[in-house]
Amino acid sequence: MKRFALAGNPNCGKTTLFNALTGSTAHVGNWPGVTVEKKDGTYKKLEENISIIDLPGIYSLSPYTNEEVISRNYILEEKPDCVINIVDATNLERNLYLTTQLLEIDVPVVVAVNMIDVLEKQGDQLDEKVLSEKLGVPVVKVSALKSNNLDDLMKVAYQASKKSREGNSIIQDKNLNHLIGDLKIAFKGKEVENPLFHAVKLAENDELETKDHTDLLEMVKEFKKTIKNEVFGDDIEAIIADDRYNYISKNFSNVITHKEKVEKGEVKETKSDRIDRVLTHKVWGLLIFAVILFFVFHLTFAEDLFFLHAFGVEFTPCFQDTIYEGLFWGEGGIASPGVILFNFFDMSFGAIIEAVGGALESSLPESAAWFQGFLCDGVLTGLFAILGFLPQILFLFLFFSIMEDTGYMARVAFILDRIFRKFGLSGRAFIPMIMGFGCSVPAMINTRTLADDKERTATIRVIPFFSCGAKLPILVAIAGGIVEYFGWGNADVITYSMYVVGIVAAITCLIIMRKTTMRGDAAPFIMELPAYHWPQFKSLMIHLWDKAKHFVKKAFTIILASTIVIWFLSNFGWNWAYLGEFDGSILEGIGSFIQPIFTPLGFGSQLAAFGFVFAVAAITGLIAKENVIATFIALGAIILAGHPELIEALEADGDGIEAAVAMINATGITWQGCISFIAFNMLTIPCFAAVATAKAELPKGKFKWTILFWLAASYIGSAFIYSFLSMFSAESLAWAIPVTLSMIAVAVGAGFCIHFYNKKRDAQSLEA
């Protein structure tokens, strides 16, 4: 099967073209080694099927971003039969810059001038014949959005792919062409493929080329002595970049005939500019963004969509005790669309589990009762708990995709960059972080929009600190338990402070990373601000469908496996006999064994009977944070055995507050220990789904360290919180003050050491 690669600038409509050409045949995978999505699909309207490969959007073939290296290597090494270069008709000058580089490769190239409809709507005309003549390759005018001329494009590309094409360069500088010619001959002598491309890149002092062809470097050096460009001296890289742009503006400025004559330097105000004047306004810009963000989360997660409580409206549900209650509204008021979807899934899943359970109960013999427990409590409950989040995750994704598609996300990065630079990040890092409040998985996937590997790693590491939806039940239950058992405080304040703790932890860790492992300059922030346009329904849906597939696949593999293992461990004893209860199970054994580790955190050996519960809950939480409170509720029933009225209260209370109270009562844990336990769960390894995502998204070699980072952050963080808070109780004051002070002293000391070490190292590197 012939392979055609799509190459072009970001925002030139490449993905739209890809979707239009391949329809539903698209298939998403990851590039080997690096974590950029590779998409391929099939075009079926020619005499033979064509495989279409969507390369990442790039501005150049220089090796400075992952995307550029991938595209370059794909074309050079995988040798597609044709490269379709998509250029944006409304931004020809910059788009053709990439074209001039693609032309240097020995591969058939067809230029597709996209968004021609937009150009023509403005009353402008583009002469593709002139363009084709000058470039020396076929040019086809298309509109990917309206699917105009796409079949013509493919026919032309198909014809082009039948002949081989030798690369040509548009570089005008005579002296330079001499050098490139010589290098090309040298490369040919070495039987290197694509000699012209390599020759140009070597002359440009390209990182990858100079590494591979050290023998030819001497030639470049010798040559440099002979040239003296008036503007650039012997800076060949600059001469070539300048040459390309000069060539483009000289030859192609008359390709487009404008309806209205535009004076040179005159800037016309477009619709985009008018929108921008509001959205990136000096004062209102930040405020508008905050409001938009609030509504995105509100529409996804709110149980009181219309702020009935805030307005003091007493909401009396009608149709009480019907199926509608709980789906569209509850005690809190009328639900948001995200919550309605969540409820719908939740209720359907509940019904399925009940039906399956009932069917099994009546048909299975007594001896196989464990199978019902396995299927209903283990597999289905675990799986549905994860799948239940799918609607809200997709909902959140939909909003963020719209923001990305319309071009607003780039403005958000623009507005916030100043703040984030302080932590060595760019403004773009804000979006994945804020998504972390919903779910870490889409948040980590979203870090793909970050250009710099260092920035991605740092962002992925702190994403779990932005407490996700699944951690909220832990906060609610334990904060509620503290208030009810110890009789002081305010559950909302505790919950809110824990969110703040997470954010403070994230900032602290970013600063520490910035000073130690992630030193160096902040990634540059040279970013295109694309014109605003309406999001396209079709591409949004394709996007969401991809995400859903990805998520479901994960739920059915890694998460399913882990729930089965946990169920097995918590229901079977060491003698491999089915117990049907937690008492005496393997998990209890493991829990008791590791319990002492948590002593410095306040929920280890100091606890009385059932103290292992906290250890077990923390561990099951590593698989999914929903497990923490589920474990509490399951074990609460065991602890309260003999008090049927308490068990009833426990079961009636869906928030797990009663379970938390029972735990505190039985184990004698202090309130400091409770808060430390929340903090541990917030800061530690997030969940299986997030860990799997982090592994896929992190640059090579960073995964191990990230796991270690999470463990260290949660352990040190909660130990500090525990001892710090213990200073406020009379009985623990005696040990807590010296311990807290010495922890602070160690931290300050380490800070100074790092500071002076860095200073010394900088001074050394400056000397060198």
Place this chain on the structure above:
Amino acid sequence: MLKTLDQFKVGETGLIKKVEGEGRLRRRLFDMGVTPGATVYLRKKAPLGDPLEITIRGYELSLRLSEAKLVVLEVEGEK
């Protein structure tokens, strides 16, 4: 009059004379069309004064003050 881009006022236009800096950063500027001979119009500054938004080669580009410092221009006029 020569001026670096970070000293431009919003609304000013200039012609690029020189791009300083080195390596990756400079290359990135070149790739995005920030080369000598290009006309730059400073559209706006972000709410916190940094980064900048410029119009260059018919599109909008955002860059930080620290990067703008590398771009030397001949002031052409104000709109």
